[in-house]
Amino acid sequence: MTHPEYILTLSCPDQRGIVHRVSGFLAEHGCNILDSAQFGDQETERFFMRVHFAAEDATIGDATLRAEFAQLGEALRLDWKLHDAHYKPRVLLMVSKIGHCLNDLLFRYKSGLLPVEIPAIVSNHMDFYQLAASYNIPFHHLPLATGAPESAKLAQEARIVDLMDTHQVDLVVLARYMQILSPELCTRLKGKAINIHHSFLPSFKGARPYAQAHKRGVKLIGATAHFVTGDLDEGPIIEQDVERVDHAMDAETLSAIGRDVECVVLARAVKWFVEHRILQNGDRTVIFK
Template sequence: MTAANPSADSTVNSNAYILTLSCPDRTGIVHAVSGFLLEQGGNIEEAAQFNDPGTGLFFMRVRFASASADYEALRAKLTDFAKPLDMKLRLYSTSEPMRTVIFVSKEGHCLNDLLFRWKSGLLPIDIRAIVSNHRDFYQLAASYNIPFHHLPMTRDNKAEVEAKQFEIIKQESADLVVLARYMQILSDDLCRKLAGRAINIHHSFLPSFKGARPYYQAHERGVKLIGATAHYVTADLDEGPIIEQDVARVDHSRTVEDLTAIGRDTESQVLARAVKWHSEHRVLLNGHKTVVFR
């Protein structure tokens, strides 16, 4: 069993836990899990499950409360419970929000949206730092009293900068890194270090309109749908497991400025949903795909 730092769901309760699991599908798994939790004095408050016929795997997320169960003791008992079922599981306490570091470059719409939602209590995260290769948003960070780290990156100093970035992540004990329009490609090494805990957002034109000014390219081609995709970061550029997507319909009357504004709104909303679901432990990896218990 792998444990993580405590994080939060929509309701904070010092005796509330979230259990996520996956294992080969078989009869009786739900009964076994609910029976185990009952034995530990647990009261199930929310449960969702999915069995994938394609992979033969079973997935489950359970939120439960217990007035008596100790986190460390419960984790140890779950380890023994999981072995005969060939089960991979994680247990989270909901007593603290998920520690988060945000990376950003020169487009601040996603950053601004995440900060507002966090400050408004709409995201169960704790934004510990903002890292950027530009200085554009240091005042915005200061207005939220969040440390801002300006780390300019060039082709020659990329390894050095990424080492500093990862040191910040470790210092903050961050369980989540959000690339909020961070326009730098992470190295394979950093992608591996952040596997399963780094979320990226990009426009859904890919791979049609790569490179700079995608909304200008899309406008020239007369697209009718624009959208955004939030996914986990992997070494394969923009090809990690997808968490959330959305689209907006446009027509010939829209200017390139209209497309850009609509696209930015969609990116912000899609990223916010992905961050919320991840921080509530609603996203389980299923190979190159995800299972999302909304």
């Protein structure tokens, strides 16, 4: 018999007995813990926990489970969420003219490696409409001319918001989307949008960062995935990785290595998000791998 499964995530002021109280509640309500992880941050004095469990008592429904856990949440001052473990989050992908991350995410999605639904792809260019069509995913071309007035940018973003609402989007992924989002949209997307970029910032900004890095003789190529905030490329970091390079490699080779690292880092970040493994801790994140 298959039982409903949930993922509980929570954070709260650190105190004695949290694990005991939470696990005790689940046991009393006919739930079997499948895996659990927790972390107490001594600096912020906050406690974080992720519990994957099966609800084995058919007499206790979803509404009852949530309502009665809310009482415990209030007593422990929990910031908590209870997720259906079998629900596939709905992800909106956004891209400009560089497609390696988009292509990688679509392959992982189609292969079943990424447990999501992708209802739409948004781009300010037409380059990848055929790629989207090959996966039978609607492609929305929302152009924004260089130097366009603020009103045009806000109108374009309003269409993005409409798509998010229409498709009930849970996560927005900027898969090398090269437009800066307005502060208003960043606020709306707080904790629900992930960006990817090379890790040369702030040393090598602007055009051709890999050529700049090659000129300086860098020895490490890296990528960073982070939550989107109003502070450009400075949101809470989710994942980073690096690859060693050497003097024999030209700028194009460095760029190719960088693209590979970006794909892997972004895929990890998206997977961890949809599996509810990321909890925000101020300007940092707690990742339960």
